[in-house]
Amino acid sequence: MSSKRWLVALVLAAAALAAFVQPAAARIKLATLPVRERVEIQLENENATLVEEERVVALLKGTNHIDFSWTNTQIDKWTILFRPLVPGDTVRVINQSYPPGENALVWEVFADNAGPVRVRISYIVGNLRRSFSYRATAEADESALTLRHYMKVANFSGEEFGTAGVYAGFAGVFQKEMGLQESKEVLVAKFDKVPIKKKFVFNWRTGQPVPDEPNQRYVTMQYVLKNEKPQGAAAPAAAKAGEAAPVVLGSYPLPFGKVRIFLKDGKGGEAFTGEDWGQFTPIDDEMKIYLGLARDIKVERTVKKNERSPIHGNLFNQEVIVQYKMQNFKKEACLLDIEEDMNQLRNEFCGGAKDRDASWELLGQTSDKGHVERKSAQKIEIHQPLPAGPKEADKKPDFGLFLLHVLFKNEW
Amino acid sequence: MKLATLSLIALVLVAGVAQARNIDLVTLPPRDSVQLTIYNSEDLTLVRETRSITFKKGINRLEFSWANTLIDPTSAYFRPLEQEDQIEVLDTTYPLDRPQVLIWNVESKFEGQVAVEVSYFTSGISWSADYVMITDAGETKAALDGYVTVVNNSGEDYEGAQVRLVVGTINLVEKIRQLAQQGLVQRDEADRLERAGVVATRLKSDVVRGAVVTAELYDDRQAGRAPVIVKEGLSEYFIFTVGGQQTVKTGWSQRMVSFRTRDVPFDVLYRYRPHQYGPAPVRFFILANDQEHKMGESPLPDGVIRVFRENGRDGLSFYTAQSTKYIPIKEKIELAVGKDDQIVYERVVLDLGRQNFIYDEAVRPVPPVVGWDETRKWQEEIRNYRAKPIKMEIRHVLLGDVQFGMEGAAVKLYDFHTPEYVLTLAAGEKQKWLSEGTFHLGGNQKQNRVRMAGE
Numbered sequence: 001m002s003s004k005r006w007l008v009a010l011v012l013a014a015a016a017l018a019a020f021v022q023p024a025a026a027r028i029k030l031a032t033l034p035v036r037e038r039v040e041i042q043l044e045n046e047n048a049t050l051v052e053e054e055r056v057v058a059l060l061k062g063t064n065h066i067d068f069s070w071t072n073t074q075i076d077k078w079t080i081l082f083r084p085l086v087p088g089d090t091v092r093v094i095n096q097s098y099p100p101g102e103n104a105l106v107w108e109v110f111a112d113n114a115g116p117v118r119v120r121i122s123y124i125v126g127n128l129r130r131s132f133s134y135r136a137t138a139e140a141d142e143s144a145l146t147l148r149h150y151m152k153v154a155n156f157s158g159e160e161f162g163t164a165g166v167y168a169g170f171a172g173v174f175q176k177e178m179g180l181q182e183s184k185e186v187l188v189a190k191f192d193k194v195p196i197k198k199k200f201v202f203n204w205r206t207g208q209p210v211p212d213e214p215n216q217r218y219v220t221m222q223y224v225l226k227n228e229k230p231q232g233a234a235a236p237a238a239a240k241a242g243e244a245a246p247v248v249l250g251s252y253p254l255p256f257g258k259v260r261i262f263l264k265d266g267k268g269g270e271a272f273t274g275e276d277w278g279q280f281t282p283i284d285d286e287m288k289i290y291l292g293l294a295r296d297i298k299v300e301r302t303v304k305k306n307e308r309s310p311i312h313g314n315l316f317n318q319e320v321i322v323q324y325k326m327q328n329f330k331k332e333a334c335l336l337d338i339e340e341d342m343n344q345l346r347n348e349f350c351g352g353a354k355d356r357d358a359s360w361e362l363l364g365q366t367s368d369k370g371h372v373e374r375k376s377a378q379k380i381e382i383h384q385p386l387p388a389g390p391k392e393a394d395k396k397p398d399f400g401l402f403l404l405h406v407l408f409k410n411e412w
Numbered sequence: 413m414k415l416a417t418l419s420l421i422a423l424v425l426v427a428g429v430a431q432a433r434n435i436d437l438v439t440l441p442p443r444d445s446v447q448l449t450i451y452n453s454e455d456l457t458l459v460r461e462t463r464s465i466t467f468k469k470g471i472n473r474l475e476f477s478w479a480n481t482l483i484d485p486t487s488a489y490f491r492p493l494e495q496e497d498q499i500e501v502l503d504t505t506y507p508l509d510r511p512q513v514l515i516w517n518v519e520s521k522f523e524g525q526v527a528v529e530v531s532y533f534t535s536g537i538s539w540s541a542d543y544v545m546i547t548d549a550g551e552t553k554a555a556l557d558g559y560v561t562v563v564n565n566s567g568e569d570y571e572g573a574q575v576r577l578v579v580g581t582i583n584l585v586e587k588i589r590q591l592a593q594q595g596l597v598q599r600d601e602a603d604r605l606e607r608a609g610v611v612a613t614r615l616k617s618d619v620v621r622g623a624v625v626t627a628e629l630y631d632d633r634q635a636g637r638a639p640v641i642v643k644e645g646l647s648e649y650f651i652f653t654v655g656g657q658q659t660v661k662t663g664w665s666q667r668m669v670s671f672r673t674r675d676v677p678f679d680v681l682y683r684y685r686p687h688q689y690g691p692a693p694v695r696f697f698i699l700a701n702d703q704e705h706k707m708g709e710s711p712l713p714d715g716v717i718r719v720f721r722e723n724g725r726d727g728l729s730f731y732t733a734q735s736t737k738y739i740p741i742k743e744k745i746e747l748a749v750g751k752d753d754q755i756v757y758e759r760v761v762l763d764l765g766r767q768n769f770i771y772d773e774a775v776r777p778v779p780p781v782v783g784w785d786e787t788r789k790w791q792e793e794i795r796n797y798r799a800k801p802i803k804m805e806i807r808h809v810l811l812g813d814v815q816f817g818m819e820g821a822a823v824k825l826y827d828f829h830t831p832e833y834v835l836t837l838a839a840g841e842k843q844k845w846l847s848e849g850t851f852h853l854g855g856n857q858k859q860n861r862v863r864m865a866g867e
Contacts, residue, residue: 133486142647156508181508187501211737212748214688215827218581221648258585260487263647268493271449271646272458272533274582292453293581294648296711296740302827306861329740331645349860389742393703396742 044169059111069104073158074126127156132257170252328386338382365405467520482592487533498522535589536566541715558670580649643710682804712739763789783855817865818847
């Protein structure tokens with residue numbers, strides 16, 4: 001190894017420290033350099049990586065001075081802890097001091113008895129980071145997918161850890177060789193047959209415009225999967241040696257990471273169908289993955305009525321009818337979700353943006369109030385089933401119409 | 413593919429020996445097949461290679477490296493095509509000091525030869541669609557040809573590859589080119605760290621890179637026949653698979669016929685929408701991507717269309733070149749071919765009157781006008797100098813609180829502020845008609861919509 005690598009030295013001060021010894025009470029002891037027995041890298045905290053080393057230190061009865069120093073590694077010295085793994089208080093840290101101008105500290109450790117003691121030294125280290133990603137392979141019918149969850153550990157800390165236990169906060173501990181200046185990616189978990197819902201979404205405000213069609217926007221496609229335990233799931237198999245125990249979906253929150261989706265093409269191969277940032281997803285919540293545009297569904301939005309009724313002074317009600325005209329050119333039926341923001345709709349027809357939420361209700365010409373879901377006081381979603389296009393070559397898909405008849409109340 | 417640029421080296425480690433390793437070099441397996449799946453909505457190509465690799469029981473280390481081509485290392489994926497339950501990738505290592513390299517640690521319970529697939533994303537290859545439409549002199553039927561062009565700017569020659577083209581818009585959150593170049597940036601960081609005294613752990617370096625076997629050039633195109641493109645739907649996308657195996661060298665483009673149709677009927681429609689198309693009527697050719705129009709096999713990808721007309725003298729006139737959007741199966745196709753000098757549309761304000769004034773009586777001595785109505789009478793005229801009848805759709809956007817009426821044609825509201833009507837004119841015919849709009853302005857404006865007269 002190069003002389004410049006970081007090294008941990010446990011060195012007892014020699015006779016030079018005798019001048020600081022309390023008479024008849026503490027003695028300066030010398031211990032041989034212990035071998036690192038075990039290392040565990042804790043990556044639970046996304047902002048800080050904790051390294052825990054375990055060593056067996058030979059202590060003599062009385063005061064022992066243990067010197068800990070490092071080079072070319074970003075250790076936060078204020079986070080270094082020395083914890084003897086012995087019951088009671090028979091070995092205790094009396095003092096911890098930091099010499100000036102050095103990457104080092106000295107523990108003053110008192111042992112009631114002489115002998116080997118297992119200790120754990122932990123510290124926060126910089127430039128040792130983790131990130132997550134997912135690879136999903138959907139079945140050809142898009143009813144379920146296999147989800148692989150990966151963790152990548154990038155070690156640019158300046159230290160080689162050898163074979164270390166790596167723990168991300170879930171799915172057990174991986175034993176991996178953590179070399180210097182490299183990234184390592186491991187499979188954290190594989191979830192088979194995860195049910196997915198395919199969602200088609202139309203949003204007038206955020207949708208991509210269709211060229212030459214000012215009243216149209218493209219429909220987007222999403223996969224939605226739920227981070228929940230599968231019904232009747234069997235207990236996971238035991239862990240293999242050196243590997244983390246298998247887990248089931250729904251046993252931990254899914255962390256933020258890029259999700260890449262592939263789709264089986266029915267011929268033994270796969271096609272890449274898109275990627276998105278998978279947001280942090282708590283247990284029992286849904287992860288929505290936006291994949292791209294569904295250009296075989298056409299939606300045209302026009303406003304058919306815009307009528308104001310004065311109440312008093314400048315107070316008025318505004319009656320608006322928005323028409324959505326839809327055509328499904330796909331061979332399969334599907335459900336289209338039309339998202340509307342009632343504040344933005346109010347702003348469009350009631351004189352511009354306001355600093356208050358809209359007060360509104362649906363009126364009688366709304367096509368089917370049962371299809372309108374109130375997600376919040378201001379956001380609605382219209383769930384409109386679209387039949388499959390006709391199989392006959394000479395028949396075009398029918399137009400579906402949905403009218404949203406809204407009264408904005410008490411505006412000024 | 414230039415075989416010196418991609419190498420897959422198998423380093424086989426004897427199982428169970430952690431510290432003292434016997435590193436064996438397995439001869440580099442030749443590539444059995446390559447498939448390119450090229451996307452037109454993003455700079456992205458999915459490359460899938462299959463090879464046969466001999467595994468030993470225990471840990472096998474496979475080194476995958478590349479040079480002079482942009483590969484996204486985060487996309488590289490290894491999977492066995494046989495003995496799947498016997499072979500498992502334990503982890504993937506990306507050494508900082510060796511960009512464009514990654515190492516798979518693969519545990520195998522099987523000993524012997526196994527077909528495997530390596531896939532990854534690369535950048536620099538794209539494809540696009542274009543169309544050529546040639547109408548007959550009478551503008552009733554047309555020949556329509558569709559093409560797809562593959563452009564290779566990747567720095568890599570692709571020979572003997574199966575090519576698939578994806579029609580559809582996918583979402584990417586990071587560009588492949590940027591991800592591929594990030595590894596090169598990290599090399600600079602490794603240099604800096606090394607100068608600062610940080611030494612990287614080297615992999616066991618007594619590995620000799622094997623020679624890369626040259627792929628055979630495949631060409632199963634029979635003399636005189638262009639490759640057939642097969643179109644199949646997959647989820648929201650269509651995949652165009654080019655028959656046979658193709659060779660696309662770097663820097664080159666290859667244009668292939670996607671479809672050819674003859675005697676495709678179409679209609680001609682004129683539209684006057686000044687708010688959308690400008691001050692003159694625009695002529696449209698209307699057809700559809702369906703069997704009636706001798707198409708309908710697959711969606712038409714977005715691209716460029718060039719429209720010509722036979723001029724009756726064995727020559728062509730050029731109409732327009734324009735972008736076209738994606739057209740689903742059975743959807744209509746509308747091609748705007750520009751103004752037509754043989755059709756004249758004029759609209760003049762014949763009369764203007766103001767009435768119904770209201771005043772702010774609180775202001776003295778002269779109360780100002782704060783509201784009034786303004787009535788405009790328009791005269792519209794269309795003159796058809798063509799030798800065949802025409803149909804014209806007209807829309808006017810009228811902003812504000814307006815009452816509108818028109819003699820003759822049936823008028824309906826396209827939306828809350830846009831009256832719309834359709835007229836047909838015989839060959840050589842002229843039509844003139846009157847319409848009237850009353851605008852309630854200032855304090856007289858109570859609404860923001862058009863109300864039809866008589867409502």
